[in-house]
Amino acid sequence: MTITHRLSLPALAVILIASAIAAVTFGPADITPGEVWSVIAHHLGILPESPVSRLRDAIVWELRLPRVLTALGVGAGLALSGAVMQALTRNPLADPFLLGLSSGAALGAVSFLLLGLTLLMPLGAFFGSLGALALALLIAQLLGGATPSRAILAGICIAALASAATSFLIFWSATGDSYREILSWLMGSLSGSIWSDAGLVYLALAACLPIILANGRALDAFAFGDTAAASLGIDVPRLRWTLLGATALLTGIMVAIGGAIGFVGLVVPHAVRLAVGSAHRKLLPHVMLAGAIFMLWTDTAARTLFDPRELPVGIITALIGAPVFLAVLLRYRRIT
């Protein structure tokens, strides 16, 4: 057991790197792993003369690499957010999408876009997800305590409201191509990801990862509830708001870049828990890497399955996620 656990993290890291290289080679233009290396080496200044043609270089460096890196980061961020929310709210169904954070973030992002604050759109998404989170917890409290089912019901309510408001804004202002583009983004899509998108994703991860990973052990203390955590010396309110703030930031940025990609925060942590257990210092790094790999492959499927048309990746994650949601529901049917 311990040997497999010690090797599981490096193994995931190897799978992640191999997947990333493989994913760059997938697509309408056939590109070999060797060419991928050459392009990367050339742009990093290791290889002065690139053997790869200009066009193929651009496909790798301008299109596929930023997209692959964005997918990895978005997957890691969404999966981590889900795992943290599940622990903090003791709610196995917690997921940024199901609790309405993604819809809130989408509303915030679209509002800022239409106000002309294009550059500040990620900030709008963050405010939106933070607002949705606060509202979800408030509604659950009003219902008499944030039990899993109440939190989900509150999330449904917020998601419905935020989606309606978003649709209204789009209906009111967007036309033609931009309409279709925004709709595709709303369904969750990483198409058109550029280097700055990847940069923003990794900036958010860099800001939130240390906070989340440093509190992995404290999250374990929540296994038996707030009182038990407090009796183990945890400052429960402070930790809760710090970590929920971090997940709202992560979700907001991920939605600003990739739209409302659902269920990643549900599917990945549950699958990983089955393999490595619930201890968070072990769980969180695994969730992060597995989330990145999951997002990468679903996004690769999204852009290649129906080539030349591209599916919003949110459709694929929902196709996988909804049955998992049902399975989790059946597994935990005792809780309400």
Add this chain to the structure above:
Amino acid sequence: MSLTVTALSVEKSGTAILSDVGFSAPAGRITGLIGPNGAGKSTLLSALLGLVPAQGSIAFEGNDLPRMRRRDRARLLALVEQSTATEERLSVHDVVTLGRIPHEAAWQAEPNPEDEGIIAQALADTGTTGFTARRFTTLSGGEQQRVHVARALAQQPRLLLLDEPTSHLDIRAQLQLLALLRQKAGAGMTILVALHDLNLAARFCDHLVVLANGRLAAQGSPAEILTPELLRSVYGVSARLVSDTANGRPLIVYDEAIAEGDAQIPD
């Protein structure tokens, strides 16, 4: 040195839950916290743990508990709740390891050999060594409660608080748990346990603290304070007290509930 609580008051949204409660729990003894539902037993334990804002002073072994840092306080006192479940996939070993959290270094990834020794001892003390590797959720209620006690013991507390730990246990498990508490008290641990069952309290506690309506109704040894008058005024029941010839402890025989108007509950 003992636990000394002086003039403790707790308010929740304007209503007094505890008013001016003062008592002491002798060191290395089991003190039973008794009183009817709503008397404030759980709130008192929460206040000792620093979970609810309280006025008054709580001193234990020279420490001013409310002013201590959370982590230091968690090394000094541990709590066993009535019954707490989890949905997490945790082994019994994982659960007991939680007790080491207040002692762990910030980035400690695994329990170190010293931790493992303490965890093994806590498992042995509670008779749970046999299911170290089992998933916590597969245990029976009584077994889960023993694991919770093991978790609390792994905290190496000087003061152990238990909130009605026997309420979901069968009689054998209740006796086992209280015998374990006896043994721990014998080893110098101060124990404060909220109990519903007055006969268990009379049998196992050295000292009793009686709460009624958020106030201290009485404190002293079971033989001193368990009287028909107290049971009438605090619990609203008529009862007789007989002496258990085997150990000289008082034994309560309940007769009937007193009609609402006749019960004189101190205010």
